[in-house]
Amino acid sequence: MPRDDFAIRVAGVTKVYNSDSGPVAALDRIDLDIREGEFVSLLGPSGCGKSTLLHIVAGLTEPSSGSVDIGGSPAQADRTDVSIMLQRPVLFPWKNVLQNVMLPAKLQGRADAGEAAMHFLELTGLADFATKQVWELSGGMKQRVSLARGLATDPPVLLMDEPFSALDEFTRERLNVELARLHDEHGRTTLFVTHNIAEAVFLSDRIVTMRPRPGGVVDIIDIALPRPRTAEQTTSAAATDLALKVRESISAYL
Amino acid sequence: MSSMVSTEPGTALPGAVATVPTRSRTSRLWRATWPPTVVIVGILAVWEAVVALHWVNPIILPPPSAIGASLAGLVTEPFFWEAAQATMTETLAGFLIGIVTAWMLGTLLGMSDLARRALYPIVVAFQITPRIAFAPIFLTWFGFGLESKIVMAATICFFPLLLNVLVGMETVDRDARTLMRSFGASRWQEYRELTLPASLPLILAGIKNAVTLALIGAIVAEFVGASVGMGVLSKTFSFQLDVASSFAVIIALMFFGLVLYGIVELIDKKLVYWRDQS
Numbered sequence: 001m002p003r004d005d006f007a008i009r010v011a012g013v014t015k016v017y018n019s020d021s022g023p024v025a026a027l028d029r030i031d032l033d034i035r036e037g038e039f040v041s042l043l044g045p046s047g048c049g050k051s052t053l054l055h056i057v058a059g060l061t062e063p064s065s066g067s068v069d070i071g072g073s074p075a076q077a078d079r080t081d082v083s084i085m086l087q088r089p090v091l092f093p094w095k096n097v098l099q100n101v102m103l104p105a106k107l108q109g110r111a112d113a114g115e116a117a118m119h120f121l122e123l124t125g126l127a128d129f130a131t132k133q134v135w136e137l138s139g140g141m142k143q144r145v146s147l148a149r150g151l152a153t154d155p156p157v158l159l160m161d162e163p164f165s166a167l168d169e170f171t172r173e174r175l176n177v178e179l180a181r182l183h184d185e186h187g188r189t190t191l192f193v194t195h196n197i198a199e200a201v202f203l204s205d206r207i208v209t210m211r212p213r214p215g216g217v218v219d220i221i222d223i224a225l226p227r228p229r230t231a232e233q234t235t236s237a238a239a240t241d242l243a244l245k246v247r248e249s250i251s252a253y254l
Numbered sequence: 255m256s257s258m259v260s261t262e263p264g265t266a267l268p269g270a271v272a273t274v275p276t277r278s279r280t281s282r283l284w285r286a287t288w289p290p291t292v293v294i295v296g297i298l299a300v301w302e303a304v305v306a307l308h309w310v311n312p313i314i315l316p317p318p319s320a321i322g323a324s325l326a327g328l329v330t331e332p333f334f335w336e337a338a339q340a341t342m343t344e345t346l347a348g349f350l351i352g353i354v355t356a357w358m359l360g361t362l363l364g365m366s367d368l369a370r371r372a373l374y375p376i377v378v379a380f381q382i383t384p385r386i387a388f389a390p391i392f393l394t395w396f397g398f399g400l401e402s403k404i405v406m407a408a409t410i411c412f413f414p415l416l417l418n419v420l421v422g423m424e425t426v427d428r429d430a431r432t433l434m435r436s437f438g439a440s441r442w443q444e445y446r447e448l449t450l451p452a453s454l455p456l457i458l459a460g461i462k463n464a465v466t467l468a469l470i471g472a473i474v475a476e477f478v479g480a481s482v483g484m485g486v487l488s489k490t491f492s493f494q495l496d497v498a499s500s501f502a503v504i505i506a507l508m509f510f511g512l513v514l515y516g517i518v519e520l521i522d523k524k525l526v527y528w529r530d531q532s
Contacts, residue, residue, distance in 0.1 A: 058436060059436075060432055060435060060436065077435045077436055077438070078435065078436070078437070078438030078439075079438070080438060082436075083436070084432075084433070084436045086429050086432070086433065088429055090427065090429045090430050090433055092430070092447075092448070092451065092452075093528035093531060094451040094454075094527075094528055103437065103447065104437040107437045107438065107439050107443050107447070108437075108438065133528070133531065135528065135531035
């Protein structure tokens, strides 16, 4: 397989919602190319359409015009090679941790759903929690289970919609470190929505800064920090400079 | 008095020390049962005294002791068990027919937006209508036998459960639906893995309601016209001014209702084990 098999190409995507006070442009002619294995963050103030763009890439929302291609075929909600993780963990309380994680693979009729789920529970440090009920877990653990579920079908493309924004700062940092490690090890093409600059700098290869009304791209900033990423890097001079640069690009819209 | 609040082990209240480790099932059971027990015993004592003091005519309001004696006598009579069996058959058959049809129709309506919009107002209209008013019509249609009572019991518990099934399906978490779409779940998979379990708490609540409604339906239908049943028994005793026996029948019905409700409650606890956690 060629390495650009799971590149994402967003071409001229516009999204217009009809509101009571007339049409509102949530996204205005977005063009974006994400290379295979690249980690790209969409960052901006609320209302900039970053979540809408992610949902369009996921095939969950139809663009008003333009197109999204993943690995050469159009975005579609039920693609098994693309996995989405939401802001809330959305675990099913009638299933235990393992059953939650294996659900996507099970729906795809994969015989090895259980083993695959166990593998990703181990990767996310949840092996001992497989038979726990989800209500026994803390918020951070729940989101970790959600991450394991997103990975359980071993998708080449991972879409994440502010997955850690509801967590406390320390839990968020720990999960960021783990996500960075998983990315360094497996190199999935990842599109990550966040409004946290430090988080975006720590995780990303590139950050797409966005502005609201109408939602559009302000700048695309390369994050040339060495990989593998470590927690110590968050306070390095290079990371701080990049964070400032990111902040400046959107400061007019805050 | 200061020694009473001492925290030293040797001087603490003797009773408190003993109950701390065993503050488990028995103590919780006791905590739950003693207040209603006190109230019930109090009411029965006042009731008994009021009649004994001839403040009320015992024919109009027989004392609890007389009701107890009537009940003790009734349960030895074959006609009582014949009546109980008839009423229980009507209630259970009506209940089962009512909940199965309500669940099936509710699920079908919940799956089709057009069908739901078309039938929802009609369901609400029937929900608001006092359905027991249908009892005379059902008597005309289905006769004096068990059938008219079964239909009444089924009708009375059908609509509330249908509404619960519909509401349960509508209130499924939107993010969860989004995820199921992204997993590529088929309609049937989405129903089995998400919609059904997510709406189960409301459905079971509806079923708990339905079991008591079914009993009401059966009794009312018996009042309207029947030859056998607890409703018939209660009515007959009242006409004979045997109010004590009439009360005894009501006590027996209360007991049946409790048993039925308890069974559904048990099923609910087993089936929706996550209810209190989420």
